[in-house]
Amino acid sequence: MPWCAAILAALARKHLRVIGFLGALVSAIAAALLLLVAPASGSLKEALMLLYSCLTLGAMLALPRRDCTYGTISGILFLLGSTLLAYSTDDLRILLAAWIASAIPFFPEQWFGARNWRPRLALLLSSGLLAVAIMLIDWKQHTLSIEALTRQSPGGIPAFALLVAAVVFRKGICPAHAWIGDAAESGDLVPTALFLNGHFGAMLVARLIVPLFPDTARDLFPLLSYMALATALYIAVRALTENSPRRLLAYLALSQSACILAGLESRTVEGVTGALVHWYVVTASTMGLFAILRLLEVRFGENLTASNHLGLVAHAPRLAVFFIAFGLALVGLPGTLSFCSQDLLIHGTLVSHPLIGLLLPVATAMNAVTVFRLFIRLFLGRRRTGFTIMADALPRERWILTAGVLFVVLGGLFPNAFVARWAAQAESVEQSFNAPPAEPVISIGWVYGLRR
Amino acid sequence: MSFPETMLVFLVLAPGVIFGLLALLWLLGLVPPERFVSSITGLTFSASLLAFFVTLREVLKSGTVAVTFGNWFTVHDYHFPMVLMADRLSVAFLGMTVVLSGLIGRFSVTYLHREPGFFRFFLLLHLFAFGSLLAFAAGSFDLLAGGWEIVGITSVLLIAFFQLRASPVENALRVFAVYRACDIGLLVGVFSMHHWAGTASFADRLPFLSGSRASTVCLLMLLAAAGKGAQVPFSGWLPRAMEGPTPSSAIFYGAISIHAGAYLLLRLQPMLVQSGLASALVIAVGLVTAAYGTICGRASADAKTSLAFASLTQVGVVFAEIGLGLKWIAVVHILGHATVRTLQFLRAPSMLHDYHQMHSAIGGEGSRAPHLEDLLPQRIQLWLYRWALDRGHLDTILDRFVIHPLMRLSRLLAKLDRVGLRRSVDRPAAPVSEFRAPVQERAG
Numbered sequence: 001m002p003w004c005a006a007i008l009a010a011l012a013r014k015h016l017r018v019i020g021f022l023g024a025l026v027s028a029i030a031a032a033l034l035l036l037v038a039p040a041s042g043s044l045k046e047a048l049m050l051l052y053s054c055l056t057l058g059a060m061l062a063l064p065r066r067d068c069t070y071g072t073i074s075g076i077l078f079l080l081g082s083t084l085l086a087y088s089t090d091d092l093r094i095l096l097a098a099w100i101a102s103a104i105p106f107f108p109e110q111w112f113g114a115r116n117w118r119p120r121l122a123l124l125l126s127s128g129l130l131a132v133a134i135m136l137i138d139w140k141q142h143t144l145s146i147e148a149l150t151r152q153s154p155g156g157i158p159a160f161a162l163l164v165a166a167v168v169f170r171k172g173i174c175p176a177h178a179w180i181g182d183a184a185e186s187g188d189l190v191p192t193a194l195f196l197n198g199h200f201g202a203m204l205v206a207r208l209i210v211p212l213f214p215d216t217a218r219d220l221f222p223l224l225s226y227m228a229l230a231t232a233l234y235i236a237v238r239a240l241t242e243n244s245p246r247r248l249l250a251y252l253a254l255s256q257s258a259c260i261l262a263g264l265e266s267r268t269v270e271g272v273t274g275a276l277v278h279w280y281v282v283t284a285s286t287m288g289l290f291a292i293l294r295l296l297e298v299r300f301g302e303n304l305t306a307s308n309h310l311g312l313v314a315h316a317p318r319l320a321v322f323f324i325a326f327g328l329a330l331v332g333l334p335g336t337l338s339f340c341s342q343d344l345l346i347h348g349t350l351v352s353h354p355l356i357g358l359l360l361p362v363a364t365a366m367n368a369v370t371v372f373r374l375f376i377r378l379f380l381g382r383r384r385t386g387f388t389i390m391a392d393a394l395p396r397e398r399w400i401l402t403a404g405v406l407f408v409v410l411g412g413l414f415p416n417a418f419v420a421r422w423a424a425q426a427e428s429v430e431q432s433f434n435a436p437p438a439e440p441v442i443s444i445g446w447v448y449g450l451r452r
Numbered sequence: 453m454s455f456p457e458t459m460l461v462f463l464v465l466a467p468g469v470i471f472g473l474l475a476l477l478w479l480l481g482l483v484p485p486e487r488f489v490s491s492i493t494g495l496t497f498s499a500s501l502l503a504f505f506v507t508l509r510e511v512l513k514s515g516t517v518a519v520t521f522g523n524w525f526t527v528h529d530y531h532f533p534m535v536l537m538a539d540r541l542s543v544a545f546l547g548m549t550v551v552l553s554g555l556i557g558r559f560s561v562t563y564l565h566r567e568p569g570f571f572r573f574f575l576l577l578h579l580f581a582f583g584s585l586l587a588f589a590a591g592s593f594d595l596l597a598g599g600w601e602i603v604g605i606t607s608v609l610l611i612a613f614f615q616l617r618a619s620p621v622e623n624a625l626r627v628f629a630v631y632r633a634c635d636i637g638l639l640v641g642v643f644s645m646h647h648w649a650g651t652a653s654f655a656d657r658l659p660f661l662s663g664s665r666a667s668t669v670c671l672l673m674l675l676a677a678a679g680k681g682a683q684v685p686f687s688g689w690l691p692r693a694m695e696g697p698t699p700s701s702a703i704f705y706g707a708i709s710i711h712a713g714a715y716l717l718l719r720l721q722p723m724l725v726q727s728g729l730a731s732a733l734v735i736a737v738g739l740v741t742a743a744y745g746t747i748c749g750r751a752s753a754d755a756k757t758s759l760a761f762a763s764l765t766q767v768g769v770v771f772a773e774i775g776l777g778l779k780w781i782a783v784v785h786i787l788g789h790a791t792v793r794t795l796q797f798l799r800a801p802s803m804l805h806d807y808h809q810m811h812s813a814i815g816g817e818g819s820r821a822p823h824l825e826d827l828l829p830q831r832i833q834l835w836l837y838r839w840a841l842d843r844g845h846l847d848t849i850l851d852r853f854v855i856h857p858l859m860r861l862s863r864l865l866a867k868l869d870r871v872g873l874r875r876s877v878d879r880p881a882a883p884v885s886e887f888r889a890p891v892q893e894r895a896g
Binding site: 237368382 | 478479523524525526527528530532594597598599601602605608612615616617618621622624625628629632633635636639640643644646647858859861862863865866869
């Protein structure tokens with residue numbers, strides 16, 4: 001459906017927002033229906049599809065009129081179709097195709113591509129590594145069905161390593177993190193935000209690495225957790241002196257979302273639930289922040305900076321409130337859903353990896369300072385004169401941003417329904433980790449695996 | 453739910469609900485007039501006061517009022533209990549919060565009349581009252597942490613109340629950074645308690661920990677308490693926080709927020725007794741802060757900063773009392789101090805005017821009364837004066853040994869990140885003077 005809508009938008013070249021909105025709306029309704037009929041313990045992909053469809057729906061409404069070109073709308077719909085395909089498929093070939101297709105709009109500079117080589121290289125490498133891993137699995141097991149390959153450790157350590165490397169590049173795990181900032185800095189902001197919020201890296205971990213390689217993951221995956229923690233800390237420190245709002249938001253999104261991997265690997269129900277809830281929160285909050293930044297750029301110019309006070313609150317008070325609400329929701333303000341997710345995440349990781357449990361709050365605290373710094377530099381500190389009247393959030397933007405804020409706030413006030421569903425899902429992920437090994441010879445560890 | 457329990461719930465939730473309603477009205481494009489805001493504030497705090505008296509009566513009768521809402525969320529073995537509780541300790545703080553918040557609300561109606569941020573101030577006042585009532589009525593450290601964080605963020609937003617001036621908002625950022633850094637202690641402390649004791653609830657009794665575990669939890673909590681209570685070495689933020697409007701300074705730094713750290717330690721006292729090291733450290737921190745506050749306060753040139761340091765001195769003494777196990781003396785001290793200091797803060801703007809009137813009536817400034825520091829040798833007086841003027845060099849030390857190295861590291865990482873990139877790829881960070889004006893302005 002999104003791809004049909006993308007083709008329609010490219011051909012019709014008018015009523016673009018309506019086409020985009022309807023395409024995303026149909027996807028969201030279909031995903032919601034699927035989620036309703038799916039069992040609580042096996043509804044990860046349906047839930048992710050619903051999240052991403054709603055995110056695209058919101059982006060369609062929040063997209064400034066200047067950005068509503070046929071290229072952008074059709075690109076976003078194409079991205080939606082690819083992402084939904086990747087989330088929903090049970091076949092590795094289709095997963096690879098969707099993985100590559102989702103990245104295609106970000107290669108050409110004329111479409112959503114950044115103006116430098118690092119995002120292109122990272123996407124190319126992640127796609128190449130995934131392709132090699134899938135070829136290896138096909139060669140060893142002669143099947144590419146995820147269900148048939150579950151708990152089989154297909155392809156052994158080399159396939160596992162290739163998949164982890166693909167995650168590192170796609171997710172922007174340190175030392176392959178720099179492309180995230182570049183992509184946000186010089187690409188189209190809203191589509192790039194949507195692309196980053198697909199969280200294909202985390203999806204690969206939750207849907208492929210843990211179910212297929214539970215034993216190997218149990219022994220070797222902590223390495224990826226520590227890399228994710230290093231990324232969260234590294235990026236949090238790095239963001240302290242960054243002055244480009246686009247880069248800053250990209251770093252915040254990266255640092256906060258790196259915690260998801262640590263939670264997924266925690267091997268505790270609390271940690272995995274926290275990671276899954278955090279996935280939702282980070283996605284909703286960062287999308288809101290990116291959208292607000294783009295709205296500010298359209299109103300006040302594209303060279304906004306956090307090096308000085310800009311005092312935009314006098315012209316855009318509601319955008320300022322939405323910004324701080326999303327920002328604080330991202331870093332765990334009580335009363336928002338991220339407070340629950342971080343509570344669970346830190347509690348879960350403290351049980352399994354005390355070091356991660358201790359350092360995650362440090363990274364989150366630094367990110368909170370960065371969010372607040374960006375807020376005060378953009379919105380406060382200076383009385384700007386000389387502007388004629390500037391529109392604050394338009395009704396269309398206001399409603400969708402209010403919906404986003406209500407989601408993170410109401411989710412935080414009444415988290416149990418939300419958390420309970422994820423807890424059921426998390427228990428199945430945790431069981432994949434902690435179940436007795438299917439093939440004992442594979443599960444001993446790195447050294448033994450190499451010998452074998 | 454019995455009547456006193458309902459009243460306890462009402463007491464805590466009323467300001468939060470009013471905050472939510474006012475915020476929603478504003479988001480929908482409606483800014484209520486001053487008269488409406490002041491009326492609803494008066495009504496809320498009057499009703500809360502009545503609810504408090506009902507709660508107080510029940511606490512005096514039966515010792516505790518506790519309301520259990522079940523769990524906020526549950527995952528596997530882990531749950532986040534939602535228990536509101538008023539016992540003899542918390543009821544004192546609840547009463548202090550309701551009375552002083554109501555008074556500050558009434559005072560601010562006149563003080564901030566026609567101020568552009570009138571509505572924002574009252575919005576934040578309600579949020580603050582909700583946060584502090586939640587923290588003081590919490591039956592577990594998890595819930596206490598929730599209220600604690602709300603108090604922190606409200607405090608910071610009120611420091612930046614005069615939002616179109618650079619100095620208040622930069623100071624707000626500094627205070628926010630200190631709060632967040634110290635709150636790590638609270639979060640990790642609560643998680644450690646869950647990890648070792650299986651619960652962080654104190655509705656029935658405090659989880660029992662002893663030895664190194666008790667010391668670890670107490671030291672982590674001390675970090676949080678010292679941050680919120682502006683104890684040494686985190687005292688540097690307190691004078692910066694005086695940038696906010698006087699009513700908010702009164703309620704935050706004269707009365708409630710500054711004592712939140714002491715409340716945390718009072719709640720933790722049974723565990724504090726188990727750890728000699730933590731108790732000694734609490735006493736040491738308190739006494740050093742008391743000395744620091746009194747010395748720096750003597751060199752302060754403005755009334756609010758001087759009052760802030762006086763406040764700091766008293767909170768330092770309260771910490772020492774808690775460390776010594778004098779729990780109820782500390783509670784009485786807090787109540788007395790909060791009341792007097794709030795009055796002093798609220799009087800501060802008109803005090804100079806009164807002094808001038810008095811001096812002109814008596815025909816001069818009169819003779820200077822003797823000061824304690826006159827007993828010291830001249831050289832030491834001078835050295836102390838310089839030391840106090842720079843506020844004990846605490847901010848300098850923090851800058852030199854924490855903030856500057858962190859910033860240097862951040863810049864180094866930025867350099868590493870840009871390896872292999874052409875300069876033209878990144879947008880240059882434009883100074884504000886180059887801030888591109890919108891099309892309308894240039895056309896106009």
